[in-house]
Amino acid sequence: METDEDGRTVTYTVVSADRAGSGGAVLWKVATGVLLLVCIALAVALGVVVAGDVKPCGAGMAAVTVVEGPPGVFDDLTAAEIKAARDYLLGVTPLGIKPIGEATFYDNYIYVVELHLPPKAEALSYLDSNGPRPERQALVTVYGGGRTQPVVEQYVVGPLPNPTRHTAHTPAGRKNPIPWHSRNPGGIERSLMNEAMSQATRQMDDILAESFDGFRHNDCGELCLLPLDSVPRGFRSGERMTWQRFHRGVEGFFLHPLPCAIELNHTDMDHTRWQVIQVEYNNQYFPSVADFVQRYNDGSVEKVRVPAPTGDAALYSSSRRHGSPAHPSEPLRGPELIEPDGRRYKVTGRHIEYMGWSFDWRLATTSGPHLFDVRMNGERILYELAMKEIATWYSGSDPVMTSKFVDGGLPVGGNFELARGIDCPTTATFFDTVHMMDKAGPVLYKNSVCVFELNTGIPLRRHYESNYYDGHSFYGGLVDNALVLRTIQTVGNYDLLYDFIFHQNGVLEVKATLNGYVRVTYYHPNQAPYGYPAWGGSMANLHQHFFNYKVDLDVGGTVNRFETVDITVDNVTLPFRPDVRHFLTRLERSQKTREAEATVQYDFTKPKYYNFYSDNHKNRFDVHRGYRIQLNGISKNLLPKDGATAVNGAAWMDYQVAVTRRKDSEPSSSSIFNQNDLYDPVVNFQSFIDDNENIVDEDLVAWVTLAAHHVPHSEDFPTTATAGNQLQFFIRPFHFYDEDPSIASPNAVWIGRGPGSSQNYVDRYGTPEVSTCEPKHIPMNYDGRWHYA
Numbered sequence: 001m002e003t004d005e006d007g008r009t010v011t012y013t014v015v016s017a018d019r020a021g022s023g024g025a026v027l028w029k030v031a032t033g034v035l036l037l038v039c040i041a042l043a044v045a046l047g048v049v050v051a052g053d054v055k056p057c058g059a060g061m062a063a064v065t066v067v068e069g070p071p072g073v074f075d076d077l078t079a080a081e082i083k084a085a086r087d088y089l090l091g092v093t094p095l096g097i098k099p100i101g102e103a104t105f106y107d108n109y110i111y112v113v114e115l116h117l118p119p120k121a122e123a124l125s126y127l128d129s130n131g132p133r134p135e136r137q138a139l140v141t142v143y144g145g146g147r148t149q150p151v152v153e154q155y156v157v158g159p160l161p162n163p164t165r166h167t168a169h170t171p172a173g174r175k176n177p178i179p180w181h182s183r184n185p186g187g188i189e190r191s192l193m194n195e196a197m198s199q200a201t202r203q204m205d206d207i208l209a210e211s212f213d214g215f216r217h218n219d220c221g222e223l224c225l226l227p228l229d230s231v232p233r234g235f236r237s238g239e240r241m242t243w244q245r246f247h248r249g250v251e252g253f254f255l256h257p258l259p260c261a262i263e264l265n266h267t268d269m270d271h272t273r274w275q276v277i278q279v280e281y282n283n284q285y286f287p288s289v290a291d292f293v294q295r296y297n298d299g300s301v302e303k304v305r306v307p308a309p310t311g312d313a314a315l316y317s318s319s320r321r322h323g324s325p326a327h328p329s330e331p332l333r334g335p336e337l338i339e340p341d342g343r344r345y346k347v348t349g350r351h352i353e354y355m356g357w358s359f360d361w362r363l364a365t366t367s368g369p370h371l372f373d374v375r376m377n378g379e380r381i382l383y384e385l386a387m388k389e390i391a392t393w394y395s396g397s398d399p400v401m402t403s404k405f406v407d408g409g410l411p412v413g414g415n416f417e418l419a420r421g422i423d424c425p426t427t428a429t430f431f432d433t434v435h436m437m438d439k440a441g442p443v444l445y446k447n448s449v450c451v452f453e454l455n456t457g458i459p460l461r462r463h464y465e466s467n468y469y470d471g472h473s474f475y476g477g478l479v480d481n482a483l484v485l486r487t488i489q490t491v492g493n494y495d496l497l498y499d500f501i502f503h504q505n506g507v508l509e510v511k512a513t514l515n516g517y518v519r520v521t522y523y524h525p526n527q528a529p530y531g532y533p534a535w536g537g538s539m540a541n542l543h544q545h546f547f548n549y550k551v552d553l554d555v556g557g558t559v560n561r562f563e564t565v566d567i568t569v570d571n572v573t574l575p576f577r578p579d580v581r582h583f584l585t586r587l588e589r590s591q592k593t594r595e596a597e598a599t600v601q602y603d604f605t606k607p608k609y610y611n612f613y614s615d616n617h618k619n620r621f622d623v624h625r626g627y628r629i630q631l632n633g634i635s636k637n638l639l640p641k642d643g644a645t646a647v648n649g650a651a652w653m654d655y656q657v658a659v660t661r662r663k664d665s666e667p668s669s670s671s672i673f674n675q676n677d678l679y680d681p682v683v684n685f686q687s688f689i690d691d692n693e694n695i696v697d698e699d700l701v702a703w704v705t706l707a708a709h710h711v712p713h714s715e716d717f718p719t720t721a722t723a724g725n726q727l728q729f730f731i732r733p734f735h736f737y738d739e740d741p742s743i744a745s746p747n748a749v750w751i752g753r754g755p756g757s758s759q760n761y762v763d764r765y766g767t768p769e770v771s772t773c774e775p776k777h778i779p780m781n782y783d784g785r786w787h788y789a
């Protein structure tokens with residue numbers, strides 16, 4: 001063994017020993033053996049020293065992820081609460097609701113059970129003024145396929161865990177009743193759709209097999225074609241017609257589209273009347289399967305042959321390693337986080353405390369991560385900060401690429417298990433979540449949310465003060481340690497990362513990151529305006545991602561104002577040089593009084609800050625204590641907002657920020673029913689604005705939209721990477737604190753030298769510099785499966 005220049009141990013293999021003369025060989029072997037023994041002895045001795053001196057790092061603050069006793073006000077329903085709500089409602093005979101396992105398409109059954117939040121006033125009275133604890137309630141969505149006029153119903157069931165009553169949920173901020181055609185196809189409908197598809201495609205299976213290298217849709221064994229859905233299901237309100245393109249069922253099937261798609265009309269209430277109304281094959285359209293088959297057989301169809309990729313060529317859609325790495329010859333591990341003094345955040349159930357910050361979180365089954373009661377140094381800044389909707393608008397003349405996804409409505413969306421060490425650092429604390437959607441009972445999703453403290457690798461603040469003579473007069477700095485709450489939502493092909501990042505200077509960063517497979521179609525030259533050709537004859541089409549967040553700021557209480565601080569240009573003369581005109585920028589505070597004025601459509605020529613404050617809260621300089629929203633990831637929806645487009649169902653995407661009066665009856669900018677009627681949606685966000693209410697000294701909500709265009713490129717294969725695909729907004733103090741609150745951190749370092757002294761004086765405020773503990777190794781232990789709870 002030797003040590004190279006960088007101090008790494010290098011092992012040399014003696015290859016010549018056996019080829020040397022016999023006596024020499026014995027000598028060599030003995031010498032090598034002795035040396036080896038010495039090496040082992042040294043290593044053992046070193047090991048003893050290490051084990052004797054270095055203790056395992058402490059655990060730090062408590063992380064109790066599951067607490068005994070009643071759940072917190074904002075906690076998602078427990079498995080027991082979900083079961084109680086389900087069983088109660090199944091027991092209300094007049095409602096005629098059947099367990100999902102026994103229900104058909106023509107019965108009434110429970111689709112989702114999730115938390116029904118208490119009214120804000122009740123929650124605040126409990127949190128702030130010793131009011132009664134709000135009752136725990138469930139919001140239950142029922143598919144009423146068995147009603148004379150089929151309809152979607154919602155009931156509020158309470159009080160949990162022993163419910164005694166249910167009331168129909170029909171909030172004012174949306175369409176009531178919920179039209180039957182607005183529902184997502186649940187598993188029951190989907191199996192009927194699959195049946196109809198199978199029946200229809202049976203006659204064309206041989207053609208599929210001939211065209212696609214033996215792959216067929218029915219009785220397919222190992223060589224299966226999988227139909228992939230697109231939405232919306234039609235181009236007018238009430239239509240329910242779904243285009244499905246065949247993909248080859250291999251690893252990464254999302255990237256294996258084939259030039260054949262089918263449109264199924266499942267509008268009819270009677271599923272036996274569902275039928276295929278169009279077939280697309282090699283960019284030719286046919287009004288029925290029979291017509292297609294006949295024309296294929298009589299030779300009037302332009303045929304296509306797509307061989308199945310084999311060997312390395314099939315790996316393009318796989319996450320398994322291929323290619324030659326630009327790496328050291330042996331794989332080495334990358335840097336990892338350690339917590340030398342253990343956890344510096346405290347977890348009590350869904351309540352988290354970190355460096356002055358505190359908040360509660362939940363993971364809503366039908367929309368995503370929500371934070372509640374976010375406070376800094378005990379002062380509430382946000383009542384709610386929640387992901388409310390995500391959308392992806394595709395482009396292309398191919399029927400599946402007219403897709404407009406509004407994913408809150410997709411039952412396949414889910415926050416699944418996170419991998420320790422990859423999705424979250426090894427040091428993270430993981431949480432399980434429980435959901436009941438389109439299932440007989442609550443399902444446990446292991447490790448689906450994580451929280452961790454991060455060394456972001458950048459100083460939060462630093463300054464080197466030069467003495468302009470021989471060096472520094474002082475240096476001051478603080479690393480940006482921040483707490484991150486993360487969950488990742490897999491929506492079919494995409495994996496969307498949601499982060500909430502709490503910095504020590506009172507800044508809350510909200511981030512959405514794109515990852516996963518791109519959505520592709522089969523390349524045909526007429527698709528050239530919408531993307532680039534790629535692997536396996538596919539093309540990934542141009543699309544735009546949108547994320548809508550509800551930001552219920554309570555800055556100095558619930559009575560708030562919203563202003564923009566506008567930066568305008570002035571043309572003035574100045575007293576010290578009255579003979580010339582001076583052009584400069586100036587501030588204009590512009591308070592907004594009505595909802596219609598409080599929408600932001602970003603204009604480069606009119607830069608503004610978006611600030612929220614309370615009229616009677618001022619800082620030491622008599623300035624309103626505010627929190628502002630800063631947008632770092634915006635792009636404009638280019639499609640016109642009229643009946644012909646789907647934008648009605650996602651009207652929020654027209655505004656980077658829209659400020660409205662907060663109402664319990666307007667809990668969300670969207671609903672799980674918007675996807676299936678984007679033209680006349682159940683929740684039309686525009687109506688929140690159009691009543692044009694007063695927003696002065698009211699409880700306000702900012703609806704924030706992050707967005708980005710994605711022009712997919714060959715490096716999106718196999719999957720889109722996070723680098724460059726992160727969209728953020730920040731909720732930042734604006735005169736809220738008299739100075740940077742991180743100045744109080746004992747983790748800061750100040751290095752100065754006395755007058756005329758060359759000695760450095762280093763102040764670490766009691767924080768030790770070196771770590772003397774052994775970080776604990778926590779194995780990854782990935783399961784990946786879902787479990788009934």
Ligand SMILES: *[C@@H]1O[C@H](CO)[C@@H](O)[C@H](O)[C@H]1NC(C)=O
Pocket residue numbers: 265266267268273277
């Ligand atoms: C789809 O089905 C509905 C209900 O049966 C029918 O009214 C409509 O005409 C069908 N649409 C097409 C395009 O076939």
Ligand SMILES: *[C@@H]1O[C@H](CO)[C@@H](O)[C@H](O)[C@H]1NC(C)=O
Pocket residue numbers: 571581
């Ligand atoms: C600036 O103001 C002066 C005086 O009113 C005016 O003559 C001049 O046109 C202005 N310049 C611009 C660029 O607006």
